[in-house]
Amino acid sequence: MVxxxxxxxxxxxxWMKRPENRSVxxxxxALLRLTGTFGGLSRNSFKVAVKKWTKTMQYKPKYRRLRSxxxxxLYSQRILGAVEEHGFKYELFMSCLTKCGVELNRxxxxxxxxxxxxxxxxxxxxxxxxxxxxxxxxxxxNTKPVDGVITRGML
Amino acid sequence: xxxxxxxxxxxxxxxIVNNPALPVDFIRNAYYNGIGxxxxxxxxxxxxxxxxxxDAKGVRQFIETDLVDWSRHNPGVVVYLKPxxxxxxxxxxxxxxxxxxxxxxxxxxxxxxxxxLEFLKDRSGYxxxxxxxxxxxxxxxxxxxxxxxxxxxxALNVSQFPNKDRGDYIPDKPTASQQLLQMAxxxxxxx
Numbered sequence: 017m018v019x020x021x022x023x024x025x026x027x028x029x030x031w032m033k034r035p036e037n038r039s040v041x042x043x044x045x046a047l048l049r050l051t052g053t054f055g056g057l058s059r060n061s062f063k064v065a066v067k068k069w070t071k072t073m074q075y076k077p078k079y080r081r082l083r084s085x086x087x088x089x090l091y092s093q094r095i096l097g098a099v100e101e102h103g104f105k106y107e108l109f110m111s112c113l114t115k116c117g118v119e120l121n122r123x124x125x126x127x128x129x130x131x132x133x134x135x136x137x138x139x140x141x142x143x144x145x146x147x148x149x150x151x152x153x154x155x156x157x158n159t160k161p162v163d164g165v166i167t168r169g170m171l
Numbered sequence: 172x173x174x175x176x177x178x179x180x181x182x183x184x185x186x187i188v189n190n191p192a193l194p195v196d197f198i199r200n201a202y203y204n205g206i207g208x209x210x211x212x213x214x215x216x217x218x219x220x221x222x223x224x225x226d227a228k229g230v231r232q233f234i235e236t237d238l239v240d241w242s243r244h245n246p247g248v249v250v251y252l253k254p255x256x257x258x259x260x261x262x263x264x265x266x267x268x269x270x271x272x273x274x275x276x277x278x279x280x281x282x283x284x285x286x287x288l289e290f291l292k293d294r295s296g297y298x299x300x301x302x303x304x305x306x307x308x309x310x311x312x313x314x315x316x317x318x319x320x321x322x323x324x325x326a327l328n329v330s331q332f333p334n335k336d337r338g339d340y341i342p343d344k345p346t347a348s349q350q351l352l353q354m355a356x357x358x359x360x361x362x
Contacts, residue, residue, distance in 0.1 A: 098317070101322050102322065103341070129317065130316060130317055131311055131312045131314070131316050132312045132314045133314060133315075133322070134314050135314070154343075154344045155343045155344060158344050
């Protein structure tokens with residue numbers, strides 16, 4: 017019984033042969049480059065780094081989706097804090113702003129709240145007057161009037 | 172990570188970018204373009220398409236109907252047509268500064284190709300990159316950033332704590348006793 021494949025491969029022309037790779041160095045170095053910022057043996061040892069990297073590659077797509085949610089939550093939290101300072105409510109604020117036609121998203125509202133607090137206060141005042149004008153609920157009727165906002169109903 | 176994303180808009184530091192692997196550059200224009208006559212930066216278009224396949228149906232329709240009008244409208248652009256069998260339809264645009272852009276138009280309708288040609292014509296030859304602002308600003312507004320004492324009355328600086336006025340609950344709606352008092356007042360005034 018002769019093993020013909022081995023013999024044929026041995027006498028194959030060089031342009032038909034696959035290049036033989038006997039060195040794993042380059043593959044390992046390529047992975048260790050990716051784990052360069054990790055700590056300890058995960059940075060230096062291939063066996064440990066492979067395990068860490070497989071886990072990282074599982075986390076990455078999951079956290080990409082989580083990141084956008086977390087950032088949106090952060091913006092909402094910032095707006096909530098700023099609105100509560102002026103004695104108003106977050107849900108009422110957002111709904112009244114959209115009714116006024118002010119289509120600012122959470123990102124811009126939170127940047128305003130942090131870097132331009134006076135502007136944000138005027139937006140809260142606008143929402144409060146809109147709520148008073150709507151007068152749907154008890155809260156709407158009982159909100160205190162604010163200066164500095166003129167509406168069509170007043171004129 | 173969130174902090175980096177927020178700061179990238181306000182900081183000149185080149186290393187704070189949304190993705191450091193992608194190109195980052197200041198906004199640039201072709202030299203002196205717009206000072207005199209506007210020069211269309213698009214030099215030539217090479218349209219490769221297959222005469223038979225269904226992927227290139229939109230391209231063929233575009234060539235039959237709208238291409239000649241478009242090229243008459245843009246006389247500065249050279250149009251090359253290359254029919255190539257069994258290949259995806261492709262547009263290669265080359266610009267006056269030497270940059271070229273390869274784009275597949277597989278299964279694009281004639282209208283979509285027109286839209287994309289408009290976009291490619293309006294471009295300058297520089298590659299798409301995240302734009303840095305040449306103006307550095309640490310605090311982006313004159314109002315000053317928020318701090319915890321901004322919206323607090325200054326009388327708190329000279330008041331004793333615990334402070335009853337500050338500590339009271341502020342209800343949204345009038346309480347039951349307040350409502351009764353209101354009703355009594357109304358009755359008295361009406362009488």
